[in-house]
Amino acid sequence: MSRSVRSLRIAEVGLAIVGIVAVSFACYQALQQVPVQDWRPPSESNNLRSNWQSPQEWDPEVAYEGSYREGAGDTVIYGEFNGEPLMWYAKWWTEGEEPGEFAERGGTSAWTLINSFEANRGGTFQWTGWNNDLENSMSPLEAVVPTWRDGAEGAYSLIHDDIGALGYKACIEPAIEVLKEFPTIKTAWGVFVEPADETDWEAMRWLTRHGHEMVNHSYDHTNAAEQWMWFMPGDTLPSQDPWLPEELEGLVVAPLWPDAADDGEPIWPNPETYTVENEVVSITFTEDQSYWTGYDPQSGLSAEDVDIQPQPGAEKVYITVPDETILYPSTRGGGEDTIMSVYVKYDYRDESGRGENRGYIAPTGANWMETSWLEDNFPERINSTVENDQGRPGWVCMLQLTRPWGDNLSDPQVYSNVVTSKEIVDSMVYDYILEHDGGFGPYFAPNKSVEYYVYPFDSYSETSHGWLEEAGYVGARGGAKSGEAMYGDFFHPYAIDYDAFYINNGDTSDVINNDGNNPHQLLTLDGMVDNILENNGYMIRELHSVNKVDDWNEINNPAVGGWWGGLPQELYRDHLAWLTDLVEENRLAVETPTEVVKYRMVANAISSVDLSRDAEAYRLAVTFEDIDDKYKDEISVIVKLEEGVENLAVEYYDGEQSLAGATWPANPRIAPRKLNTAGTAWSVSVNPYLGDAKLLPGQEHPDPDGPKTSIIADSDRAGSVSSTKFRGVEQGALAFNLPEGDFTANIYSASGRIVETRDVRSLGGEHRIYLTSMSLSQGVYFVQLIDQRENSVALTSRFLRN
Secondary structure, three states: OOOOOOOOOHHHHHHHHHHHOOOOOOOOOOOOOOOOOOOOOOOOOOOOOOOOOEEEOOOOOEEEOOOOOOOOOOOOEEEEEEEEEEEEEOOOOEEEOOOOOHHHHHHOOEEOOOOOOHHOOOOOOOOOOOOOHHHOOOOOOEEEEOOHHOOOOOEEEEEEEEEEEOOOOHHHHHHHHHHOOOOOOOEEEEEEOOOOOHHHHHHHHHHHHHOEEEEOOOOOOOOOEEEEEEEEOOOOOOOOOOOOOOOOOOOOOOOOOHHHHHHHHHOOOOOOOEEEEOEEEEEEEEEHHHHOOOOOOOOOOHHOOOEEEEEEOOOOEEEOOOOOOOOOEOOOOOOOEEEEEEEEEEOOOOOOOOOOEEEEOOEEEEEEHHHHHHHOHHHHHHHHHHHHHOEEEEEEEEEEEEOOOOOOOOOHHHHHHHHHHHHHHHHHHHHHHHHHHOOOOOOOOOOOOOOOEEHHOOOOOHHHHHHHHHHOOEOOOOOOOOOOOOOOOOOOOOOOOOOEEOOOOOOOOOOOOOOOOOOOHHHHOHHHHHHHHHHHHEEEEEEOOOOOOOOHHHOOOOOHHHOOOOOOHHHHHHHHHHHHHHHHOOOOOEHHHHHHHHHHHHOEEEEEEEEEEOOEEEEEEEEOOOOHHHHHOEEEEEEEOOOOOOOEEEEEOOOOOEEEOOOOOOOOOOOOOOOOOOOOOOEEEOOOOHHEEEEEOOOOOOOOOOOOOOOOOOOOOOOOOOOOOEEEOOOEEEEEEEEEEEEEEEEEEEOOOEEEEEEEEEEEEEEEEEEOOOOOOOOEEEEEEEEEOOOOEEEEEEEEOO
């Protein structure tokens, strides 16, 4: 199935959203920020070069050039990950900017990582999959590791940020309602730990029991880097924004341009000094600080670089570090807590705390402005020189609001947000499920824990990635906010690309089709998937809440049941329905981010696979390089059998084994998938690090977490909960339909002895109790469900364990 919706292209939008600041504000505050990007001075020919430097070691004293429009530029080698050198290309002119580290003042780094295993070896990524590829070329006794699970054409992950701060009824329950309708779609949820309550934790456990992953989104949702907000000339700083000093809210960024007479006829050389002024300040800068075409400032200039004088009636406001209330007030004095100062001029000062000030705020620095933005906002500032350069530098308001966490993992704030938060989520979710359910069924490895990180505000660097590596994570959403799917053979698991979702001022033209101008979102909701399939790549969609709102203009407003970046429930349902079709067609693998990272890290390590006969069975042998234990998990191997079969089971020759701190069962947890009607082609799931696997034609693959079970009778008795139903034994678990509430499940032997008791908290709908291989032997058992609220029997049923 395909959609008529076309993907957004960087070249099509021609917009500076590629240069959206590293603080992408992917949290719950409603920002009306227009993105900007760093200056790219022209080469000697006044045009960007078409031939780029081949990979060389990065030199801080060398100037590099590139084109974000072309997605190419001078290439350098700097840093390494797991022994692999890191290659970066420049998106625009840069000098002295360290690849992979935080850009100054919250800006976007000029460097983009080339995250491709083959490209790092001088080759080119080539997709290997089933549709229109292996289905036309495989011979009997051939085995191939596909790029993506089951040979899909691309991979896709959805991550909902901020669970723990999201209200359950307004923001989580609507998502769960849709996820119940599409059980093959698995998502991830970024846990904001500090505000989470028991309702949140129970929602997380329900989601995890159904195959959705909980990932770490920090303890206190502060910023790993300096947090900045950037506002363009004419922008109004939003009121009641939790991250802005209330003294600044409601003020307008006063435009600061050269005199119109000078601006229309730029000359060379520029004057030795030049002064521009507006309602709030006058700024004088020198010829050395000027852009080469006229009386504009060089991008990168800040208030510290130039002479600023306040106009009559203007005053200086100081921004201080945040206090324990997580607010960022400004003060009328300086001091050691001051981060920066800025000039303002009030027409009206709102003392109520609502942030409804009126007046102006001065720019605090200079940055590049794209021609497309100028056309929409200041068309009179476009002349032939600006058209030739496709933009010009100009004065903007950059506000620093926080300081970064620290320099290393032992720093208290780094440790709290990386380690302590992980330990809490493990205890409340993964360890809890292991203790109460005995395992994760077919969804996760037996050693499952918090393994993936989602940075608050999407602010990160190679330094912060190093904290995660030291703390034992496997990956992070820490690549580029991109308009193009990343390579299908990525090797740096912390530099994973993504795009956000945001309905801007109620306008869906840039959310569900390719029109409009959205500063938070590059690719349409479906357009990202189209792009993934076109490039056989991978990408993450950053989501937040799912909400039921009648007016999409209110989707980002928590006061009426919305949230920053909220997604209307009906749009979520439509998207997941389409994804389900793509999964069934084996075109798309929709998996949690940890599963995707582990798959690629194992696949990158495989050098060969071999399929041979072993009497009536087949032997699958995989040759591999050793990797860190934390990545060792199941991947797909597509095999071509000599005869077609309707069923296929897989087991390891070495049986049950210990690996990476856990006991792995004798059978892979993911069942084989038949790929053709003849039954000769199958995708089998194996963990190569557990040794050779035996393929058993004609046998049914066992369910995970114990022997296969089946129901022999369903003698439900209506109790105090009329909507309670025992559905039987599914995938090694007792499956129920339950209303919302707390229950106790007692499992009795045929002789009437209680052999196991489980506490059950249901959010309503499907609920499973997984059976461990140690808890029950073969035989007939009874399960009785007690409604804890009414202390009465809700259900009694009989089942058989084989």
